[in-house]
Amino acid sequence: MNSLNFFNNLGYAWPETIITLFLAILVIYNLVYPQARRALGIISLLGIALALGFTIQQMWTQFPTDPSWLSGFTRMLIPDKIGIFFKVIILIATAYVVLFTEFSEELRGTFDRAGEYYALIFGMLLGMMFMISANNFILLYVSLELVSYSSYVLAGFMKTSERSSEASMKYIIYGGVASGIMLFGISLMFGMTGTFYYFDISRLLMMININSVLFLISGIMIFTGIGYKISSVPFHFWTPDVYEGAPTTITAYLSVASKAAGFAALIHLVRNCFVGAVATDGYWVMLSHFYWKELLVYLAILTMTVGNLTALWQDNLKRMLAYSSIAHAGYLLAAMSVLSNQGLIAMVVYFSVYLLMNLGAFFIVILIQNKTGSENIDDYNGLGTRMPFLGACLGIFLVSLTGLPPTAGFIGKLYLFLALVDAKMIILAIIALLNSVISLYYYIRVLRHMYLTKGNNESPITPSFGSVLIALSLAVPVLLFGIYFTPLIEWAKTVVLR
Amino acid sequence: MDLYLILFYFFAIITLVSAFFVVTTRNVIYAAFNLMLTLFGVAGFYVLLGADFIAIVQLIVYVGGILILLIFGVMLTNKITDTDIKSGFLNRVPGLLIVGTFAGILIGTLLKSTWRIAAPLPPPVAGLVGIGNLLMTEYTLIFEILGAVLLIALIGAASIARKQSN
Amino acid sequence: MIPLPYYLLISAFMFIMGVIGVLTRKNAIIVFMSIELMLNAANLSFVAFSSFLGNIYGQLFVFFVMAVAAAEAAVGLAIIISIFRNKATVNLDEINLLKW
Numbered sequence: 150m151n152s153l154n155f156f157n158n159l160g161y162a163w164p165e166t167i168i169t170l171f172l173a174i175l176v177i178y179n180l181v182y183p184q185a186r187r188a189l190g191i192i193s194l195l196g197i198a199l200a201l202g203f204t205i206q207q208m209w210t211q212f213p214t215d216p217s218w219l220s221g222f223t224r225m226l227i228p229d230k231i232g233i234f235f236k237v238i239i240l241i242a243t244a245y246v247v248l249f250t251e252f253s254e255e256l257r258g259t260f261d262r263a264g265e266y267y268a269l270i271f272g273m274l275l276g277m278m279f280m281i282s283a284n285n286f287i288l289l290y291v292s293l294e295l296v297s298y299s300s301y302v303l304a305g306f307m308k309t310s311e312r313s314s315e316a317s318m319k320y321i322i323y324g325g326v327a328s329g330i331m332l333f334g335i336s337l338m339f340g341m342t343g344t345f346y347y348f349d350i351s352r353l354l355m356m357i358n359i360n361s362v363l364f365l366i367s368g369i370m371i372f373t374g375i376g377y378k379i380s381s382v383p384f385h386f387w388t389p390d391v392y393e394g395a396p397t398t399i400t401a402y403l404s405v406a407s408k409a410a411g412f413a414a415l416i417h418l419v420r421n422c423f424v425g426a427v428a429t430d431g432y433w434v435m436l437s438h439f440y441w442k443e444l445l446v447y448l449a450i451l452t453m454t455v456g457n458l459t460a461l462w463q464d465n466l467k468r469m470l471a472y473s474s475i476a477h478a479g480y481l482l483a484a485m486s487v488l489s490n491q492g493l494i495a496m497v498v499y500f501s502v503y504l505l506m507n508l509g510a511f512f513i514v515i516l517i518q519n520k521t522g523s524e525n526i527d528d529y530n531g532l533g534t535r536m537p538f539l540g541a542c543l544g545i546f547l548v549s550l551t552g553l554p555p556t557a558g559f560i561g562k563l564y565l566f567l568a569l570v571d572a573k574m575i576i577l578a579i580i581a582l583l584n585s586v587i588s589l590y591y592y593i594r595v596l597r598h599m600y601l602t603k604g605n606n607e608s609p610i611t612p613s614f615g616s617v618l619i620a621l622s623l624a625v626p627v628l629l630f631g632i633y634f635t636p637l638i639e640w641a642k643t644v645v646l647r
Numbered sequence: 648m649d650l651y652l653i654l655f656y657f658f659a660i661i662t663l664v665s666a667f668f669v670v671t672t673r674n675v676i677y678a679a680f681n682l683m684l685t686l687f688g689v690a691g692f693y694v695l696l697g698a699d700f701i702a703i704v705q706l707i708v709y710v711g712g713i714l715i716l717l718i719f720g721v722m723l724t725n726k727i728t729d730t731d732i733k734s735g736f737l738n739r740v741p742g743l744l745i746v747g748t749f750a751g752i753l754i755g756t757l758l759k760s761t762w763r764i765a766a767p768l769p770p771p772v773a774g775l776v777g778i779g780n781l782l783m784t785e786y787t788l789i790f791e792i793l794g795a796v797l798l799i800a801l802i803g804a805a806s807i808a809r810k811q812s813n
Numbered sequence: 814m815i816p817l818p819y820y821l822l823i824s825a826f827m828f829i830m831g832v833i834g835v836l837t838r839k840n841a842i843i844v845f846m847s848i849e850l851m852l853n854a855a856n857l858s859f860v861a862f863s864s865f866l867g868n869i870y871g872q873l874f875v876f877f878v879m880a881v882a883a884a885e886a887a888v889g890l891a892i893i894i895s896i897f898r899n900k901a902t903v904n905l906d907e908i909n910l911l912k913w
Contacts, residue, residue: 162788169795176802225788258811265806272799279792287874291789294881295796298888302803305892309811314896317807321889322844322905326835329851332878333828336855339871340762340821340862360760366753655815659823666827669846670834682846685827689853692820696864698872705856708879713849713886720842720890724897742836750829757821762865777869778876786873793880800884808891810898 161223164200164207164236165278171196172271179264186263193247193267197274201240207233224346225285227417232282234497234644235413238504239277242406243270245508245619249398252512252616254519256396259306266306270402273299277410284421286335286345286371289414290328293374296410297324300403304395316394323387327377334370337363347421354436355425361438368439375418378411379478382452389459392471397518400467401511404474405504412481412496419488431490432572445486446577453479453584460591466514466524469591470507473550476588477503483581484565487572490645495568497641499561502549502630506558509623510546512616513539520610529595531604539612540599542620547592549627552585557630560637655695662688675721679714686710700774820861828854839905841896845889852882 159166175192182188208230247270250256259266276295283289301324305317335345341359342350353359377384392400419441424433435441456476463469481503484495514524516539521528533540549558562585569578612620630637665684672678686709693702782790827850834847856875863871 169791172795172798176798224785262806265802268802269799269806272795272802275792275795285789287786287877288789288792290874291792291796291877291881294885295792295799298796298800298803298884301888301892302799302807305807305895308807308895309899311899314807314892314899317892318841318896318905321885321892322835322841322848325845325848325885325889326832326851329828329831329848329855332852332855333858335874336824336858336862336871339859339874340866343862343866343868343870345870345874360756363756363760366756652815655819659819662823663826666830666850669843669850670830670838675840675842678843678846682849685850686853689827689857692823692857693860695815696820696860698860698864698875701860701872701875704876704879708883709849709853712883716886716890717842717846717849720845720893723894724842743833746829746832746836749832750825753825753829754822757825758818760818762817774869774872778873781869781873782876789877793877796881796884800887804887804891807888808894 161226161228163203164240165275167196167200167203168271168275168278171199172268172275175264175268175271179268183264186260189263189267190247190251193271194244196271197240197244197247201237201244204233204236204240225288226279226282227284227347227421228282230644231416231493231497232413235281235409235500236278238409238500239274239281239406242402242409242504242508243274245512245623246270246398246402246406248619249401249512249515252519252613252619253396253398253515255307255310256398258309262306266303269299269303269306273303273402273406277406280410281413281417283414283417284347286338289418290332290335290374293331293378293414294328296378296407297321297328300399300407303399304391304403306399307396310394312394313396316391319394320387320391323377323384327374327384330370331374334367334373337367338371341367347418351422351424351436354422354438359438364438365440369444371418372415372444375411375415376448379408379415379481380475381448381478381482382455382475383448385452385455385475385478388475389463389468389471392474393465393468393524397467397511397515397524400471401508401515404470404511405507408474408478409500409504412485412500415485416493416496419485424488427490433488433490435488442486442488445482445488446574449479449482449486450577450580451479452476452482453581455479457584457587457591461587463591464526466526466529466595469526469595470510470514473588473592474507476584477507477550479584480562480565480581483577484568486577487568487574489568489572491568491571493645494638494641495561495564497644498564498637501637501641502557502561502627505623505627505630506546506549506556509620509627510543510550512620512623513543513546516612516616516620526595526598529598530602531599531607533596533599535604535606535608536610536612538617539610539620542624543599544596545624545627547595549631551589551592553589555628555631557627557634557637559631560634564638651695654691658688658691658695661685662692676718679718679721682717683710683714686714698774700778817861817865821858824854824858824861826854827851827857841893841905844905845886845893849882849886852878 273296276292279292301317301321304320305314307313342353380388423436423439425436426434453476456472456479460469460472484492518524549556552558552562566578662685665681668681669678690702690705831847831851835844838844856878859871859875
């Protein structure tokens with residue numbers, strides 16, 4: 150392999166290269182101009198926009214259908230459209246989080262360290278981009294750790310706040326254990342197959358007979374690492390504490406971006422290691438070494454039920470949204486457990502919608518927190534009349550999170566149920582439906598506090614122009630996709646079916 | 648009983664005993680020193696397995712770096728004069744039950760498994776050269792990402808550990 | 814020569830010790846040590862497999878894991894110091910502002 154080959158191969162990783170470059174620019178700029186905080190945000194947005202441009206351009210690049218022929222380091226990356234979709238999701242989420250930071254009052258005390266904040270966000274972004282396209286267990290592990298370290302520090306970024314450093318502590322302990330277990334699983338997998346590449350493992354699985362019990366153990370251990378990132382149920386314990394303690398901008402980021410990266414890594418792992426072929430009706434023909442279907446179905450049921458039931462008695466809104474994000478991970482796992490292209494389309498639709506509504510809900514929480522200094526549900530009393538516009542926006546996002554029409558959340562749920570019913574997984578569909586009904590209670594409870602309970606303070610709050618603009622940019626698509634959803638579905642189909 | 652066997656059992660005893668004490672001792676400093684012995688034992692296994700480069704890296708990075716960091720952690724979070732650096736146990740029973748089941752399954756399967764390895768192969772090609780070649784060719788990408796990991800860890804650690812300036 | 818399962822058993826023992834430490838100990842620094850034990854267990858089985866398969870990739874992974882573990886220790890220590898400054902304790906059951 151010569152150096153020319155290296156530069157040719159770089160074409161597969163342009164967005165990642167740009168992010169690395171901007172990470173370096175941010176660090177150096179902060180060293181030269183330590184006081185220029187605004188400029189750092191603008192540089193970050195510029196970098197994200199450039200990376201987004203290159204990522205979207207990759208949508209139209211013709212990638213080889215069988216990446217195993219690739220040479221050099223590109224062998225480690227899976228260049229497929231589902232990965233590009235998740236990268237777009239992550240880049241958009243990052244852009245919004247950088248914007249949210251401008252409005253966050255609680256981060257004001259850390260503005261002297263703004264350079265580090267943006268650098269860590271870019272580090273996390275870089276890790277997630279590689280995690281999504283990883284085709285190699287070493288790359289998966291290293292990029293997962295890159296994401297983890299950035300998020301540990303970001304969760305504890307308000308270091309004078311006890312809650313924040315406590316969140317960070319719990320996060321790193323759970324994260325360290327999960328990645329240790331994952332590493333041991335990878336070592337067993339290596340012992341059985343002698344390789345780290347997904348494609349080689351899947352080729353080996355077709356040819357040789359592998360000790361199935363040990364394979365099962367190692368598969369479950371590897372899933373632990375990913376399951377902790379998507380906060381699927383046995384590995385979800387960190388989620389509420391970290392989401393409550395971390396700065397709200399970072400909570401929003403973790404709930405969307407790091408979950409997206411985890412799901413993308415899971416999809417790639419399953420699809421490239423364990424799928425023999427794709428049948429003409431879109432269902433995946435699985436290799437018979439691992440019971441992905443059973444595992445995913447049970448985890449999905451557990452995850453959504455535990456998430457929804459625990460969310461019922463949460464009084465802190467951030468904590469409630471944390472449990473709701475666990476529940477949403479459960480719905481996404483249910484879509485995944487169909488193990489077909491239809492299930493994947495449902496996931497893509499659901500995640501596009503989830504990005505908008507979850508970011509939106511957290512943004513309003515940030516704005517209310519700025520005014521009231523609290524996320525407790527009792528402090529939301531009467532807010533609907535004090536801030537009619539933001540209250541209406543939060544209403545839209547919460548209704549959408551429940552999955553009621555005419556919002557985009559309904560479309561996400563609809564496609565999920567269609568995929569489940571189509572696969573004759575009626576029981577799972579019914580459980581998901583019951584869960585949605587349960588979730589109605591705690592989402593609507595917030596609205597009841599806002600509109601029907603009288604607060605102590607009656608003075609109206611006027612949001613700034615910029616925050617109105619951002620809230621609109623999230624709320625309008627949520628309503629729009631709820632009514633006119635054909636483009637979303639068409640896009641999901643092109644993403645999944647090439 | 649050749650030298651190889653003697654060395655193996657020697658390292659095995661060191662590793663197993665000290666790993667046990669890391670987890671069970673009540674004194675943090677004892678735990679740190681036991682961890683050092685475990686790390687030495689593992690380095691010994693690496694030598695026996697023909698991975699001399701990894702063995703040296705183990706000594707430099709783990710014993711020389713990570714362990715020192717952990718001991719710094721102990722010293723920074725306990726006053727030196729404070730002899731009471733004891734630590735107790737937490738939710739013992741359910742945890743041990745889960746681990747016991749898991750350990751049984753894991754060790755049982757490891758013993759029962761047939762590996763694709765008929766006979767032990769000679770140690771792989773010169774470790775240092777092989778690893779160096781791979782790092783600069785096939786695994787360049789991960790090597791570069793590792794740079795980013797270290798940079799982020801550095802920035803993050805410095806950012807969160809230094810005193811808040813006013 | 815020592816057969817492969819011997820190494821694997823030692824590695825499994827270390828791993829289980831690490832898991833027990835994480836579940837039962839409440840001093841954050843000892844929990845970090847237990848996590849290091851788990852990583853070392855995985856490393857040992859990587860090197861054992863690598864040597865018995867005649868395959869250098871396992872050793873390569875160990876190299877990466879060591880670098881990553883060093884980074885983890887640095888971040889972990891920083892977080893321990895930050896929490897110690899706020900609460901003057903590293904005992905996990907006194908760190909309870911957020912419900913576990």
